[in-house]
Each structure stands twice: as structure tokens, then as C-alpha cells.
Amino acid sequence: MMRARMLAIGLALTSGALFPGGEARAERLIVSVSNHRVTVTPNYAGEELVLFGSVEKDDKTPPHRGNYDLVVTVSGPRADMVTRRKERRFGIWVNNDYRQFLKVPTYLAIFSNRPIDAIATTEVQRRQQLGLNNVLLTQRVGPDYADVVPQDAFRSAFVRLRSEHGLYRDDSSAVIFLTPTLFRTGIPLPGEVPIGTYTVEIKLFADGALVTRADTAFEIVKVxxxxxxxxxxxxxxxxxxxxxxxxxxxxxxxxxxxxxxx
Incomplete structure (x- = not known):
């Protein structure tokens, strides 16, 4: 049952990535990051990259188009991780239960120019995985694999622990529009940032609907x-x-x- 549910979610996400009727996009995003290769040395203490870009319009852009909204998702290399629940027995803390998270981002940051709830409806948020609560974090639940509700104790603990180390972030005021079409945002990288390739997905919204998207990437390497x-x-x-x-x-x-x- 859970596997079937995950398949249905995957199909919904795939279909949600397509634009209605195969219409040509009236805008496109031009984006880049300040550094595509970050080197980690023995005294590395973290840094911040800058993502910047612009919205390019064409003659297909509706003349009544209002203000834009932008959601940036930065995902680090994926790995299997475990969250354990401890309880006190006979005066000592012991592991009581655990949950394994499969191929989840080791670093995950979601930035926007205003609260996600003000950008899109709940249905669009789920379909486009906007915000930490809507990102799929697949878990092994007995013999099955599935994501669970955001309020799940193990999921909440996993996100909280990653957030405490600066590895999971959710900031609704990080994206700044310098002009109606020119934007920037910072990408904080903590000292314990994982090594590997990071993908950056930028989604442009207008009037609650996805208009277009763009992707870029950067790499973190040890030297x-x-x-x-x-x-x-x-x-x-x-x-x-x-x-x-x-x-x-x-x-x-x-x-x-x-x-x-x-």
C-alpha cells in the first residue's frame, strides 16, 4: 500500500512539473552562483555563496502579470541516515527505537522572498515540494518505504537535528528582489558542510502558479x-x-x- 502511494506521489510530481497544455513559457530565468567550486581546507569554518539572477520576459508574457515570487531549493549529496529515539532505563540512556531515512539530502535549504503559504496553495506546495514540511524524506517503515506526515516524531527530530547544525534551513525572507526582475539570495555553508555536488533549483511563481524554473549547481571538494x-x-x-x-x-x-x- 505504501509503495503504491509513493508511486502515485511520484507520478503526481512528474505531471506537476509540466506546464498546462504544453504552452510555451513566457518567461525564463537566468541564474548563476558566485562560486561553482568551494574548496575545504583544514581551517575551513564555512562561508556563504551568492545566487543571483534575473527574469527575462518576451512577447508572450501576459501584460497584466503582477509581482513574481521565487523559491530556491539547495540540495546536497544524498545519503542514508538514521534517527534514534532514546529513553532512560535504570538511570542510563539507551536506544529504544530508530528510523532509517533513505537517500535524503545531507544539506537542504529552501529560500523564498515571502512565506510559502502566501506564494502558493497547499496543493501546489505539496506538488512542488515547497518548504521543509513538504520535501519528501523517504523512510524505511517496517518492510515498506514511504514518507510520513510532517508531525511524525522521527521526521521532526531528524529535521530539527539537521537544522541545529545548520544543514537544514527554511528562510522565507532570504530571496531579495533588487528590481521587479533582478534577484539575489545567500547560500550559507556551515563548517561541517558535506563534500559533494549540490544542486540548486529555482522556481518562479506568479499569482500562485508555477511560471518557469531553472537549475544550476556547485561542488564542494577537499584539498x-x-x-x-x-x-x-x-x-x-x-x-x-x-x-x-x-x-x-x-x-x-x-x-x-x-x-x-x-
């Missing part, structure tokens, strides 16, 4: 010794683990000598 360590761990896992264990033993042995009491 220097950190890159060497990451590559070694990925390509030679056994050797990396062995060397790490030996280094830990050596560090402990040296510490016992330095702090030994005669």
Missing part, C-alpha cells in the same frame, strides 16, 4: 591533506582503518610515557 585522507578512506578502506588503529595505539603509548608517574 590538501584532508583530500588525501578522504581518498584513502574511500579507495583503501582496510589499509586506512589499519593505519588509523596503529596511530591510535602509538598516541596512547606516547601519552602513557609522557604522563607516567615514577
Amino acid at each position: 590538501g591533506f584532508e583530500q588525501f585522507v578522504a581518498t584513502s578512506a574511500r579507495q583503501n578502506g582496510f589499509v586506512y582503518g589499519l593505519v588509523t588503529a596503529l596511530m591510535a595505539l602509538m598516541t596512547g603509548w606516547m601519552a602513557s610515557i609522557v604522563f607516567r608517574k615514577d
Whole structure:
């Protein structure tokens, strides 16, 4: 039942990405980011990229078109993650239950120029996955796979924990229109930002309807010794683990000598 529901949602999302009647788009978005390759060094403490762009109109643009709304979704590399629930037993905290999240974004930021509820209806929000509450976060629920309601305890805890580390964000005033067609927004990247490729999806709305969309991307990479360590761990896992264990033993042995009491 849940798999069938997920299939239906996927079909709805696919059909929602098409424009009614196959009409030609009257506007198009021109977008770019200030840096398409962010390098992470040992002293990296985070930074902020700038997404900027403009709305280009043509002769098909309705003359009565009002103000535009913009929703920007930034998604980091995907991975499987687990949220655990703990409870106190006999004076100690133990894991009581857990929920596995499958192929979810390690970084997720949704920015807009005003509250999502003021931009689109609830149905459009769900179909276009506008806002953290409407983004699909697939979970393993017993033998099935599905997303659940935003109020689900595990989902809420997962989003809250990612948000506390600056890895999940939802800001309804981050997009700024400098002119009626020129816009910008910042993309904050915390110090513990995951390595990989980040996709940026920009959706333009007018009068509550999706008008057009555009995509861009940037990459976060490690350089220097950190890159060497990451590559070694990925390509030679056994050797990396062995060397790490030996280094830990050596560090402990040296510490016992330095702090030994005669």
C-alpha cells in the first residue's frame, strides 16, 4: 500500500512539473552562483555563496502579470541516515527505537522572498515540494518505504537535528528582489558542510502558479591533506582503518610515557 502511494506521489510530481497544455513559457530565468567550486581546507569554518539572477520576459508574457515570487531549493549529496529515539532505563540512556531515512539530502535549504503559504496553495506546495514540511524524506517503515506526515516524531527530530547544525534551513525572507526582475539570495555553508555536488533549483511563481524554473549547481571538494585522507578512506578502506588503529595505539603509548608517574 505504501509503495503504491509513493508511486502515485511520484507520478503526481512528474505531471506537476509540466506546464498546462504544453504552452510555451513566457518567461525564463537566468541564474548563476558566485562560486561553482568551494574548496575545504583544514581551517575551513564555512562561508556563504551568492545566487543571483534575473527574469527575462518576451512577447508572450501576459501584460497584466503582477509581482513574481521565487523559491530556491539547495540540495546536497544524498545519503542514508538514521534517527534514534532514546529513553532512560535504570538511570542510563539507551536506544529504544530508530528510523532509517533513505537517500535524503545531507544539506537542504529552501529560500523564498515571502512565506510559502502566501506564494502558493497547499496543493501546489505539496506538488512542488515547497518548504521543509513538504520535501519528501523517504523512510524505511517496517518492510515498506514511504514518507510520513510532517508531525511524525522521527521526521521532526531528524529535521530539527539537521537544522541545529545548520544543514537544514527554511528562510522565507532570504530571496531579495533588487528590481521587479533582478534577484539575489545567500547560500550559507556551515563548517561541517558535506563534500559533494549540490544542486540548486529555482522556481518562479506568479499569482500562485508555477511560471518557469531553472537549475544550476556547485561542488564542494577537499584539498590538501584532508583530500588525501578522504581518498584513502574511500579507495583503501582496510589499509586506512589499519593505519588509523596503529596511530591510535602509538598516541596512547606516547601519552602513557609522557604522563607516567615514577
